[in-house]
Amino acid sequence: MKAPRFLAVTRRIFLDLKNDKRTLALIFIAPIFAMFVFGLAFSGEVKDVRVEVVNLDKGAPGPVPGTTVSIPEKVLSNIDDETLDLHDEADLDAAIQRVKDGDAYAAIEFPEGLTAGVMAQMQGQPGAGQAEVKLYLDQSNVNVANAVVQELNQALLETSKEAGIEPPVTVDSIAIYGKGAKFIDFFVPGIMSFVVFMLTTLLTLMSFVGERTSGTLVRMLATPLRERDIVMGYAVTFSIIGIVQSSILLAIGILVFDIIIVGNVLLALLVIALLAVVSQALGILLSSMARRESQVIQFFPFIILPVFLLAGIFWPLEAIPSWLRPFSYLVPPTYSVQACRAVMLKGWGISQIWVDIVALLAFAAVFLSLATASLKVRKG
Amino acid sequence: MGDGDRYSIETRGLTKRYGKFTAVDGFDLRVEPGEVYGLLGPNGAGKTTTIKMLCGLLRMTNGEARLLGESVPDKKISSRLGYMPQETALYEGLTAHQNIAFYGRVFGLTRTQINDRERQLLEFVDLTRWRDELVQNLSGGMKHRVSLACALIHQPPLLFLDEPTVGVDPELRASFWEYFDELKAGGVTILITTHYMDEASHCDRVGFMRSGRLIAEGTPQEILREAGASSLEDAFLALSREADRR
Numbered sequence: 236m237k238a239p240r241f242l243a244v245t246r247r248i249f250l251d252l253k254n255d256k257r258t259l260a261l262i263f264i265a266p267i268f269a270m271f272v273f274g275l276a277f278s279g280e281v282k283d284v285r286v287e288v289v290n291l292d293k294g295a296p297g298p299v300p301g302t303t304v305s306i307p308e309k310v311l312s313n314i315d316d317e318t319l320d321l322h323d324e325a326d327l328d329a330a331i332q333r334v335k336d337g338d339a340y341a342a343i344e345f346p347e348g349l350t351a352g353v354m355a356q357m358q359g360q361p362g363a364g365q366a367e368v369k370l371y372l373d374q375s376n377v378n379v380a381n382a383v384v385q386e387l388n389q390a391l392l393e394t395s396k397e398a399g400i401e402p403p404v405t406v407d408s409i410a411i412y413g414k415g416a417k418f419i420d421f422f423v424p425g426i427m428s429f430v431v432f433m434l435t436t437l438l439t440l441m442s443f444v445g446e447r448t449s450g451t452l453v454r455m456l457a458t459p460l461r462e463r464d465i466v467m468g469y470a471v472t473f474s475i476i477g478i479v480q481s482s483i484l485l486a487i488g489i490l491v492f493d494i495i496i497v498g499n500v501l502l503a504l505l506v507i508a509l510l511a512v513v514s515q516a517l518g519i520l521l522s523s524m525a526r527r528e529s530q531v532i533q534f535f536p537f538i539i540l541p542v543f544l545l546a547g548i549f550w551p552l553e554a555i556p557s558w559l560r561p562f563s564y565l566v567p568p569t570y571s572v573q574a575c576r577a578v579m580l581k582g583w584g585i586s587q588i589w590v591d592i593v594a595l596l597a598f599a600a601v602f603l604s605l606a607t608a609s610l611k612v613r614k615g
Numbered sequence: 616m617g618d619g620d621r622y623s624i625e626t627r628g629l630t631k632r633y634g635k636f637t638a639v640d641g642f643d644l645r646v647e648p649g650e651v652y653g654l655l656g657p658n659g660a661g662k663t664t665t666i667k668m669l670c671g672l673l674r675m676t677n678g679e680a681r682l683l684g685e686s687v688p689d690k691k692i693s694s695r696l697g698y699m700p701q702e703t704a705l706y707e708g709l710t711a712h713q714n715i716a717f718y719g720r721v722f723g724l725t726r727t728q729i730n731d732r733e734r735q736l737l738e739f740v741d742l743t744r745w746r747d748e749l750v751q752n753l754s755g756g757m758k759h760r761v762s763l764a765c766a767l768i769h770q771p772p773l774l775f776l777d778e779p780t781v782g783v784d785p786e787l788r789a790s791f792w793e794y795f796d797e798l799k800a801g802g803v804t805i806l807i808t809t810h811y812m813d814e815a816s817h818c819d820r821v822g823f824m825r826s827g828r829l830i831a832e833g834t835p836q837e838i839l840r841e842a843g844a845s846s847l848e849d850a851f852l853a854l855s856r857e858a859d860r861r
Contacts, residue, residue, distance in 0.1 A: 243720035250717075251708045254749065450704030454765075457670045457698040458721045461690065 244468025266430045266480045281382035285320045287330035287342040292349040307345035313390035341383045344369040412581040420495045423488040424575035425548035428568040431477040439518025444525045462610040470512045477511030497582035503575045509595045510571040516602035523609040570594040623648045623804035628678035638664045640827035653818030654808040661827040662808040697771035701778045703758045707751040711761045722769035736764040756787040776807040812848040830858045
């Protein structure tokens with residue numbers, strides 16, 4: 236049996252890549268680079284936030300005679316010192332000034348008589364008001380401000396518990412999926428789609444503009460190769476490359492970042508291969524709009540930005556304004572991100588992610604037909 | 616159209632219009648098997664458009680065409696056509712061998728067929744030494760020769776050469792015509808376009824094309840006699856002026 240003709244195209248592209256060390260590096264090193272850059276820098280955790288602590292409280296005699304209890308000290312000991320970088324400051328005005336000068340993000344004020352007030356309240360003494368800790372906060376950096384507030388509240392809650400004060404109602408969260416998941420676990424399925432989508436689209440775009448401008452496309456069309464054979468040859472090549480790229484990302488995710496994978500990795504790779512087919516068809520389609528290879532650069536923002544913003548790679552779709560969300564469903568990586576996350580973090584199978592697969596298949600069908608048609612249009 | 620197999624190329628009323636512009640205007644062409652037919656004319660005369668229509672790369676607006684007895688456009692015939700485009704149209708990042716072998720596979724040849732045929736072709740175009748060199752490192756003339764080899768890998772009985780000698784130095788042009796004569800000796804029918812009038816003398820017959828029409832046709836000697844000119848160049852100019860007057 237003779238090999239299908241489109242495999243000649245596949246083989247040709249691979250040979251081209253083999254000879255072109257620079258592009259080869261782009262294909263295999265770029266995913267690794269992206270993974271480390273985003274995985275390390277974009278871990279989503281705020282760390283080392285400088286906070287001034289002004290403790291005006293003197294403590295109060297404890298239940299055991301001769302001991303002193305200090306609530307501020309207990310609270311401070313419950314603060315995670317990786318998140319907040321605490322500095323003692325005696326003078327409140329100086330501490331606030333430091334926030335104003337941008338040297339610190341917040342100043343925490345424990346007022347005088349805090350411990351005594353709390354103890355009075357606990358003993359139910361009449362006239363004892365609500366105890367207050369004041370937080371002077373630079374809210375201009377929302378992420379940091381939220382982290383400070385959250386950390387302080389957490390420390391107060393823990394201190395209360397240690398003192399035997401249980402809040403009347405508590406939330407007990409039981410992980411149905413993703414027990415102990417970190418940001419990186421959420422992120423790896425996203426970056427897989429992002430890298431494969433971006434590189435596949437750009438590489439096909441570039442190499443296809445080359446086919447058009449150098450005359451090789453016309454030459455191929457004068458042979459028994461049909462338009463669909465050429466598109467198919469490219470599709471097979473780039474789905475293989477997509478699978479290899481994702482495997483590299485997964486290997487780094489597992490070995491370096493110790494990510495959680497509870498599902499079938501092969502199913503996730505299949506989804507990525509499908510995304511690669513969609514992306515290469517898009518690249519071929521876009522190539523009909525470029526006249527020179529240098530024009531390819533003009534497409535970059537239009538390819539990268541919508542996907543970066545809308546596909547739910549860095550933040551969940553729920554974080555996208557609701558009026559914008561319908562557009563998320565128009566970018567193919569949205570479905571592969573969703574499906575890969577479900578497979579890797581929730582262990583879902585094909586019976587649960589079929590909607591995403593159908594969506595990707597639909598995109599593939601439409602884009603492949605359009606790409607094929609775009610090659611025929613030339614016949615004028 | 617009459618007895619289909621008599622001609623390797625036969626067109627009737629072949630026409631290509633782009634909007635109001637007519638690139639090829641009711642072109643009738645007959646090329647016999649084993650003939651080298653030179654399509655001559657200035658840039659924009661419609662030579663390339665004609666070849667592209669015959670090779671199925673452009674849709675014809677009107678008219679009909681048969682190649683090797685088959686009505687075109689028809690993808691089935693493409694395995695029996697050789698086409699060397701105007702541009703070098705090679706993968707610069709591949710070696711000469713990889714380029715040639717790619718077309719071999721595209722035409723469905725086996726590995727042995729490709730190897731045998733490639734060896735002969737590289738010898739034929741004198742590139743054996745450069746087989747494993749990347750095309751981007753080859754000179755312009757060498758690229759042209761690789762391009763010709765790509766068009767010949769499947770031993771097509773009918774060959775379309777679109778300005779194969781443009782930008783080629785005189786020495787290489789001479790050797791190209793040696794290749795073509797050799798192919799003709801092997802029974803290959805060749806349609807070649809050129810605007811170098813001196814090359815036309817190598818052809819069995821030439822057709823002068825101007826504004827999409829054939830303004831004269833015949834053996835080089837017939838053309839010279841008809842125009843009363845001493846060179847094909849003068850003949851073309853005389854015939855053009857005459858066409859303008861009409």
